Amino acid sequence: MAEPMMKPPKIAIGPVAWMRQNLFSSWYNSLLTIVVGYLVITSVGPLFSWVFLDASFLGAGPEDCTGTGACWLFINERLNFFIYGFYPGELQWRVDLMFLLLAVCFVPQFIERFPGRKWFGLFGLTGLPVVGYFLIPGGTFGMEIVQSTKWGGLMLTLILAYIGIIASLPIGIVLALGRRSEMPIIRGICVVFIEVWRAVPLITVLFMASVMLPLFLPDGMNFEKLSRALIGITLWQSAYMAEVIRGGLQAIPRGQYEAADALGLGYWKKTGLIILPQALKMVIPGIVNTFISLFKDTTLVLIIGLFDILGTVQSTITDPAWQNVAIEGYVFVAFCFWIFCFGISRYSQNLERKLDTGHKT
Amino acid sequence: MKNEASDLKPASPKPWYDPRVRSVFFQIIAIALVFWGGWSLVDNTLSNMESRGISTGFGFLNETAGFGIIMSMVPYDATMTYGRTFLVGLANTLLVSAMGIVTATILGFIIGVARLSSNWLVAKLALTYVEIIRNIPLLLQIFFWYFAVLASLPSPRQSVDLGGTVFLNNRGLYLPEPLTQDGFGLVWGAVFAAIALVIGLRAWARKRQLATGQLFPMFRVGLAILLILPVLGYVFAGAPLEWELPSLQGFNFGGGISIIPELAALWIALSLYTASFIAEIVRSGIVSVSKGQTEAAKALGLPNGLTLRLVVIPQAMRVIIPPLTSQYLNLAKNSSLATAIGYPDLVAVFMGTTLNQTGQAVEVVAITMAVYLTISLSISLLMNIYNRAVAIKER
Numbered sequence: 001m002a003e004p005m006m007k008p009p010k011i012a013i014g015p016v017a018w019m020r021q022n023l024f025s026s027w028y029n030s031l032l033t034i035v036v037g038y039l040v041i042t043s044v045g046p047l048f049s050w051v052f053l054d055a056s057f058l059g060a061g062p063e064d065c066t067g068t069g070a071c072w073l074f075i076n077e078r079l080n081f082f083i084y085g086f087y088p089g090e091l092q093w094r095v096d097l098m099f100l101l102l103a104v105c106f107v108p109q110f111i112e113r114f115p116g117r118k119w120f121g122l123f124g125l126t127g128l129p130v131v132g133y134f135l136i137p138g139g140t141f142g143m144e145i146v147q148s149t150k151w152g153g154l155m156l157t158l159i160l161a162y163i164g165i166i167a168s169l170p171i172g173i174v175l176a177l178g179r180r181s182e183m184p185i186i187r188g189i190c191v192v193f194i195e196v197w198r199a200v201p202l203i204t205v206l207f208m209a210s211v212m213l214p215l216f217l218p219d220g221m222n223f224e225k226l227s228r229a230l231i232g233i234t235l236w237q238s239a240y241m242a243e244v245i246r247g248g249l250q251a252i253p254r255g256q257y258e259a260a261d262a263l264g265l266g267y268w269k270k271t272g273l274i275i276l277p278q279a280l281k282m283v284i285p286g287i288v289n290t291f292i293s294l295f296k297d298t299t300l301v302l303i304i305g306l307f308d309i310l311g312t313v314q315s316t317i318t319d320p321a322w323q324n325v326a327i328e329g330y331v332f333v334a335f336c337f338w339i340f341c342f343g344i345s346r347y348s349q350n351l352e353r354k355l356d357t358g359h360k361t
Numbered sequence: 362m363k364n365e366a367s368d369l370k371p372a373s374p375k376p377w378y379d380p381r382v383r384s385v386f387f388q389i390i391a392i393a394l395v396f397w398g399g400w401s402l403v404d405n406t407l408s409n410m411e412s413r414g415i416s417t418g419f420g421f422l423n424e425t426a427g428f429g430i431i432m433s434m435v436p437y438d439a440t441m442t443y444g445r446t447f448l449v450g451l452a453n454t455l456l457v458s459a460m461g462i463v464t465a466t467i468l469g470f471i472i473g474v475a476r477l478s479s480n481w482l483v484a485k486l487a488l489t490y491v492e493i494i495r496n497i498p499l500l501l502q503i504f505f506w507y508f509a510v511l512a513s514l515p516s517p518r519q520s521v522d523l524g525g526t527v528f529l530n531n532r533g534l535y536l537p538e539p540l541t542q543d544g545f546g547l548v549w550g551a552v553f554a555a556i557a558l559v560i561g562l563r564a565w566a567r568k569r570q571l572a573t574g575q576l577f578p579m580f581r582v583g584l585a586i587l588l589i590l591p592v593l594g595y596v597f598a599g600a601p602l603e604w605e606l607p608s609l610q611g612f613n614f615g616g617g618i619s620i621i622p623e624l625a626a627l628w629i630a631l632s633l634y635t636a637s638f639i640a641e642i643v644r645s646g647i648v649s650v651s652k653g654q655t656e657a658a659k660a661l662g663l664p665n666g667l668t669l670r671l672v673v674i675p676q677a678m679r680v681i682i683p684p685l686t687s688q689y690l691n692l693a694k695n696s697s698l699a700t701a702i703g704y705p706d707l708v709a710v711f712m713g714t715t716l717n718q719t720g721q722a723v724e725v726v727a728i729t730m731a732v733y734l735t736i737s738l739s740i741s742l743l744m745n746i747y748n749r750a751v752a753i754k755e756r
Contacts, residue, residue: 303701
């Protein structure tokens, strides 16, 4: 007698099967899907119409914000202030040129097969700061001087993050090497330096830089507010950078050190030719991640009275000419930061996957 | 005859090629540089302070502060000393850090587990949350909650009223305050008795399991004891608890517990921001436990709950705890952003107002940094002890 025929298996492909597997696999999951789905739909709809459908995009002033949605024309109106701060309008080409050079140096890093992208990146880390040093403040080559008190907006945010990273990289390398040194006193100094800076919040560092730095320096030596903030940020960031780089140094197998010793290389040749190139390559994702967190932390400078992008938006929000635009302003800044940070973090994840050559278990 | 071995001995190196000599030399230079740097800093500071007429020393801590603070956990008024303002600030910092750590942990674990949910919608929603929140600066989020959300709440007279007991307006959140009456000691006694009983029972259950292999439903029984005993104590003592309700007095609410909007904004922002990082830590911790572990536990016949409790969670925690602690430290450090919205934490009160009034920047900054350093180092120390305890024992 023939066996009773088995039922055909349930469909395993197609949208229905996908939904059964991923949304309605059990009564519990179905309930969850329905509740969460309801919440998402009821909140996304009004949000969408606030952002797009009911929003006012064009107009001349606050009186044109008639819609019930967001008032985006406020961003439009103040965009120049948000990007350049008080930088004089006829000189803004210098900032634009720097933005362009930054893009030329770093956008190719996202494109896998771009010819010579390594050299672009290297120039971005070494030559570009020098160009910026002459271009942004002016005063040389017949360019008009623009005081740093007039810098602001997105430009200032980028300057702080960019210089903070570039200046802290060499200090971080030295500190990391010092912490791995076999000389107990050098190691001790580096450990204390790193741990102290890492333990205190950035805001106290900025306070210290703006209040106490003038006390620490000899008479006649003084910096303006921006440089003081930069010194604080750099010292603070270099401690974090040192820890990231130390991670890379520790990941280098012992055999590499021993091989270099066997070849008769001295400490500096061993470090410079064998260890650091491998270690730095390994920690690029880590460095990118510290860059992201520094980029976000630069907003803190508004507390000591510098106008970064959040500072310019905040001062516009409290401006009586514009009423009730707080949410729009914050959403705009959040969007700017999000684009940068999300893009860069995706890049670093990509890099991590590519650099992971399977040596780790 | 000459001993030939002595010819083969390496010539003793020149002292400047001897690594030991070099290392001593460099270390002496390093010490000299540090001392020179430190000395010139102190020297500059002292002469600068003298020329500006700033006094030194910690005597200012005993002077009258003379300014009000909008919120304090310890008794404070304007007639008290600067030393007291330090305590007020410190208590407020610890309060918001503790509140933030609790909520961020709960939220972070929920979102982290949701990231791994088999439900597509829930997993994607958790991913969206994490990717949006952690890529936006914390200060911006604090501003958003304080200036955009909480400031747009109605005024005290039009407060949002939840059942006549909880009120929400732009001055803060007002909750009823429990006032313990005589005889509440019995409830505390019952709580301690329950805890002692559970600990004893646990020891007995473990002993019995080792001897006979029988399992005891410890979790359920323990929970029941912990809940029932205090309730019994409460009933026997004659319900010794009264609630003081907040009520509108003039232009604002009085009575009850109030949470000022500065605290609320800081708390919400810190919790949401840190939760997004904790979620990723939890997710990676759970993922790190290899599938073979779960399968082996199943093969041994462990039920699902026990597999989770005895196999997966202990191994995941080993991965989760170290980065989790550093997130807690970050949260405590980030609570100093309070100064941007005027919540009276250590930095805002002590490094802000007290510093401005006394002008003694060096002492104030040193004390503040020492506090953060102490918190940070003690947590790292605990962390290292814990790490040593849970590290894989390799033989």
